[in-house]
Structures are given as C-alpha cells and as structure tokens.
Amino acid sequence: MHPKDLKIENFTYDLPNEKIAYAPVDPRDSSKILLYQNGTISQDIYRNISDHLPEDAVLVFNDTKVIKSRIFFQRPTGAVIEVFCLEPYGENSNYEDFFQQKGSALWTCLVGKIGKWKEKQLSKTILVNDKEVLLSVEIVDKLTDSYVIKFTWTPEEIAFGEIIDHAGVTPLPPYIKRIADKKDEETYQTVYSEHEGSVAAPTAGLHFTPAIFEKLKEKNIPSLFTTLHVGAGTFMPVKSDTMEGHHMHSEYMNITLAFLDQLYNSLDKTVISVGTTSTRTLESIFWMGNKIINCPEISYEDLKVSQWEPYETENISEAKDAVKALYGWIQKQGLDHISIETEIIIAPSYTYKIVKGLVTNFHQPQSTLLLLVSALIGEEWHKIYDYALQNDFRFLSYGDGSLLLP
Known part of the structure; x- marks a missing residue:
C-alpha cells in the first residue's frame, strides 16, 4: 500500500x-x-x-x-502579542549566517493575537550583556499560515543570535500550557x-x-x-x-x-x-x-x-x-x-x-x-x-x- x-x-x-x-x-x-x-x-x-x-x-x-523563539511584545493598550520565530526567511539556508546578522533580520513567524496588532511596529527594550537594546518588529508579508517579520534593533553591532537569546523564552511544546522558566532553558x-x-x-x-x-x-x-x-x-x-x-x-x-x-x-x-x-x-x-x-x-x-x-x-x-x-x-x-x-x-x-x-x-x-x-x-x-x-x-x-x- x-x-x-x-x-x-x-x-x-x-x-x-x-x-x-x-x-x-x-x-x-x-x-x-x-x-x-x-x-x-x-x-x-x-x-x-x-x-x-x-x-x-x-x-x-x-x-x-533550541532557540528562545517565543518573543512577547506589549501594546500601549496592554495587549500582549506573541511572535514565534519558525525559521529564517530568505535564500541563504545557512542558519549560522542568519544568527550573525546585525541590525536587522527577516524571519518566518507565527503571530499570536494578530488581530490586536494595530501599529506598524511593536517595540521593547531588552538587556544584552548589561546594555540596553531597543528591539522592534514589523510585518513585511503574509504567507499561507505565517508571516514574514522584520526584526530591527539598536545598537546595531549586536548579532541576532544574542538578541533572540535575551529577548525570547524557550518554546515548550503546545500541550504544556505554561511559559517556560529558567529551569526549562537547561x-x-x-x-x-x-x-x-x-x-x-x-x-x-x-x-x-x-x-x-x-x-x-x-x-x-x-x-x-x-x-x-x-x-x-x-x-x-x-x-x-x-x-x-x-x-x-x-x-x-x-x-x-x-x-x-x-x-x-x-x-x-x-x-x-x-x-x-x-x-x-x-x-x-x-x-x-x-x-x-x-x-x-x-x-x-x-x-x-x-x-x-x-x-x-x-x-x-x-x-x-x-x-x-x-x-x-x-x-x-x-x-x-x-x-x-x-x-x-x-x-x-x-x-x-x-x-x-x-x-x-x-x-x-x-x-x-x-x-x-x-x-x-x-x-x-x-x-x-x-x-x-x-x-x-x-x-x-x-x-x-x-x-x-x-
């Protein structure tokens, strides 16, 4: 058969x-x-x-x-939008190159509560090695069941690998209905x-x-x-x-x-x-x-x-x-x-x-x-x-x- x-x-x-x-x-x-x-x-x-x-x-x-692919942004209204990074977007399939990108990066993502995302950009400040970094996301394109999201950040000299490591949380399987804690990282x-x-x-x-x-x-x-x-x-x-x-x-x-x-x-x-x-x-x-x-x-x-x-x-x-x-x-x-x-x-x-x-x-x-x-x-x-x-x-x-x- x-x-x-x-x-x-x-x-x-x-x-x-x-x-x-x-x-x-x-x-x-x-x-x-x-x-x-x-x-x-x-x-x-x-x-x-x-x-x-x-x-x-x-x-x-x-x-x-495993990367910390779940990144949460809060709108001025208080609503929380989740951006879940799936894979790099683009021709280059070498993942290591994508994680070395500086200043901006394109990723294919799922977006939780997409209907509440009204702004062009969502932003938040994170700490990377004790340095304040402003991280922003915007929707570039809609795919069949996901979105192309552009990440930008300043200062630009920081690599995307460090950005996602400090901005995101560990993506536990969907049937585990809780946000990952520090122990899950290990x-x-x-x-x-x-x-x-x-x-x-x-x-x-x-x-x-x-x-x-x-x-x-x-x-x-x-x-x-x-x-x-x-x-x-x-x-x-x-x-x-x-x-x-x-x-x-x-x-x-x-x-x-x-x-x-x-x-x-x-x-x-x-x-x-x-x-x-x-x-x-x-x-x-x-x-x-x-x-x-x-x-x-x-x-x-x-x-x-x-x-x-x-x-x-x-x-x-x-x-x-x-x-x-x-x-x-x-x-x-x-x-x-x-x-x-x-x-x-x-x-x-x-x-x-x-x-x-x-x-x-x-x-x-x-x-x-x-x-x-x-x-x-x-x-x-x-x-x-x-x-x-x-x-x-x-x-x-x-x-x-x-x-x-x-």
Missing part, C-alpha cells in the same frame, strides 16, 4: 492526560526506557542503555540547539546541543548525560553527531482522513563531509538513530545520494527530498553507494557541507535504508512521528504503547522513551 492511502485513524490510541509528562525527571538519565528487542519487551532506565545495545552499535545524534536542551536553529527539542536526546556518553565510550560504541533543525511542524496534527491530504513539514539539515565519512564507515554496523529527527536526516542522506547516482549533474535545488519521493523512485542503490555519491557531489561543489531542506515522510511500507534501530520517546496519537515508528516495527507499536501505558511510562517530549531494535 502506498502511504498516501493510509488512514490516520489506524494510528491512534487513548492517551490520558495523567500519562503526559509536563516536566522532566531529575536527573535526566533516570528516565525509564522501554526495551523492544527481537519481539520481546522489558524495561530499565536510560543510565543503563549501553547494557542493551548491540556490540556493533553506532548511535547517531541530532546536535541542534532541561529542554540536550547536553550536546551545539548548532542554534530548532524551535523544538530533539527529545529522544534529552535523556542522555555525560555519564552515559562515558559508558558508551568504554564499550567502544561510537556516537556520531549531525544536525537537523526541528520545526514547529513536528507537532502538526494530521487533519486529513488519509495521508494523501497531509503536507509534510520541511526541516533544515546541515550535513558535513566529516559526518558522511563517519557514516560511510559505520554502515556495516547497527546504525541506531537517537530520535525521529536523526532518522529523517539519515534516510534523507540516502535518497539524496540515490538521486545523484541516477542524475550526477543534479542541481542543489533538486537535491531536496520531497514528501513522496522515496515511494515513487524505481532505481534504488545500495546505502554505501548513496552515501559515497553524496560525499563526492558535495566535494565537487567545492563545499565541506550542505544546508538543505527535507520533506521526507517515513510511514508504513517504507523500507529503511540506513537506520536499523531507534531510540525515541512516546509520540502523540495520529502523528507523523507515530507513523515513523510504525514503519520500523510494524503493528507491534500497539503492543509497545499498551505496555508503556500499563507500566506507568511518561509520554511525549518530557517523558520516558524506548529503544526499538526490530
């Missing part, structure tokens, strides 16, 4: 409110982990995850960093986060600590790091009856030659992605490389993986050949990395090309993330989620997780 024909009603379950985690456990590696191996289910805590990994395991992490960030750009955390990685990485090192289990900037679309519910009516959100990946070299040398081992975002990145790498093999002169623009492409491609290569092809193509462009979007949707009938196991949290009913899990373990997802519900596992972003080895 083509995943277009999948009915989302077949990917639902009853999730009581009391099963949702509204705050993390402390310490983070004391979270429970469900272990699914060879069809059997058991449990432990994350601190012991290395005891349950195959000897030839290679873990792949998403080292994106707990809603992985300990290995490095590259700014996400508006949601790669939550499977929230459980990992330096102590876990030390254990992995002792057992000679490599940890590889790549980057996909998680967008707000990760929380977007599927509203259509079948998947054909659902438009999969795009997310930016930053893929380096160094990472591709490490990945190529790991493909004979058990590659386990930590999180659905790492999974999307790894599988997108395959499909980009496969496109290059079929069309060596492909343009940068055409390299992007579209939603249904994996299900409608006839000539399919081996994983090693695909990774090698992408490495060679990037090198041929005179680059050491590419920043590019992916729209890949991973759903039942999908055959994984690189990923052989998955570390992930428990996802919302009728979500594309649940489809991704089902593509890996099939109908067993029902059994796994039933076990988690009956054994007091905590669900969603701040919840517990699972190690899935089909």
Whole structure:
C-alpha cells in the first residue's frame, strides 16, 4: 500500500492526560526506557542503555540547539502579542549566517493575537550583556499560515543570535500550557546541543548525560553527531482522513563531509538513530545520494527530498553507494557541507535504508512521528504503547522513551 492511502485513524490510541509528562525527571538519565528487542519487551532506565545495545552499535545524534523563539511584545493598550520565530526567511539556508546578522533580520513567524496588532511596529527594550537594546518588529508579508517579520534593533553591532537569546523564552511544546522558566532553558536542551536553529527539542536526546556518553565510550560504541533543525511542524496534527491530504513539514539539515565519512564507515554496523529527527536526516542522506547516482549533474535545488519521493523512485542503490555519491557531489561543489531542506515522510511500507534501530520517546496519537515508528516495527507499536501505558511510562517530549531494535 502506498502511504498516501493510509488512514490516520489506524494510528491512534487513548492517551490520558495523567500519562503526559509536563516536566522532566531529575536527573535526566533516570528516565525509564522501554526495551523492544527481537519481539520481546522489558524495561530499565536510560543510565543503563549501553547494557542493551548491540556490540556493533553506532548511535547517531541530532546536535541542534533550541532557540528562545517565543518573543512577547506589549501594546500601549496592554495587549500582549506573541511572535514565534519558525525559521529564517530568505535564500541563504545557512542558519549560522542568519544568527550573525546585525541590525536587522527577516524571519518566518507565527503571530499570536494578530488581530490586536494595530501599529506598524511593536517595540521593547531588552538587556544584552548589561546594555540596553531597543528591539522592534514589523510585518513585511503574509504567507499561507505565517508571516514574514522584520526584526530591527539598536545598537546595531549586536548579532541576532544574542538578541533572540535575551529577548525570547524557550518554546515548550503546545500541550504544556505554561511559559517556560529558567529551569526549562537547561532541561529542554540536550547536553550536546551545539548548532542554534530548532524551535523544538530533539527529545529522544534529552535523556542522555555525560555519564552515559562515558559508558558508551568504554564499550567502544561510537556516537556520531549531525544536525537537523526541528520545526514547529513536528507537532502538526494530521487533519486529513488519509495521508494523501497531509503536507509534510520541511526541516533544515546541515550535513558535513566529516559526518558522511563517519557514516560511510559505520554502515556495516547497527546504525541506531537517537530520535525521529536523526532518522529523517539519515534516510534523507540516502535518497539524496540515490538521486545523484541516477542524475550526477543534479542541481542543489533538486537535491531536496520531497514528501513522496522515496515511494515513487524505481532505481534504488545500495546505502554505501548513496552515501559515497553524496560525499563526492558535495566535494565537487567545492563545499565541506550542505544546508538543505527535507520533506521526507517515513510511514508504513517504507523500507529503511540506513537506520536499523531507534531510540525515541512516546509520540502523540495520529502523528507523523507515530507513523515513523510504525514503519520500523510494524503493528507491534500497539503492543509497545499498551505496555508503556500499563507500566506507568511518561509520554511525549518530557517523558520516558524506548529503544526499538526490530
């Protein structure tokens, strides 16, 4: 069956409110982990995850960093307008360049209480390193379901990365009905986060600590790091009856030659992605490389993986050949990395090309993330989620997780 024909009603379950985690456990590696191996289910805590990994395991992490993307402005009337930064607006897809912009920046944003925004500009004064900064926003354009917002600030020599870090608050998931506090700035960030750009955390990685990485090192289990900037679309519910009516959100990946070299040398081992975002990145790498093999002169623009492409491609290569092809193509462009979007949707009938196991949290009913899990373990997802519900596992972003080895 083509995943277009999948009915989302077949990917639902009853999730009581009391099963949702509204705050993390402390310490983070004391979270429970469900272990699914060879069809059997058991449990432990994350601190012991290395005891349950195959000897030839290679873990792949998403080292994106969550930005304080929720910025509040108060009108003279007292009404509060929320500007939620989604992604940079413009041709340049290199996120690091956007965060270095000075004086002004264009971003695609959601706007809360847009009907109350009557002024051309909204402004507020913030402190950046003990220096007063006047930050202003204005609407430049209206998109289908968002706005292009121009940020301007004085003094101009301050980079946008510092502006957003001091002006905004951490964007907790929409089902956590509270404003993030100081503690969330630490707990809603992985300990290995490095590259700014996400508006949601790669939550499977929230459980990992330096102590876990030390254990992995002792057992000679490599940890590889790549980057996909998680967008707000990760929380977007599927509203259509079948998947054909659902438009999969795009997310930016930053893929380096160094990472591709490490990945190529790991493909004979058990590659386990930590999180659905790492999974999307790894599988997108395959499909980009496969496109290059079929069309060596492909343009940068055409390299992007579209939603249904994996299900409608006839000539399919081996994983090693695909990774090698992408490495060679990037090198041929005179680059050491590419920043590019992916729209890949991973759903039942999908055959994984690189990923052989998955570390992930428990996802919302009728979500594309649940489809991704089902593509890996099939109908067993029902059994796994039933076990988690009956054994007091905590669900969603701040919840517990699972190690899935089909």
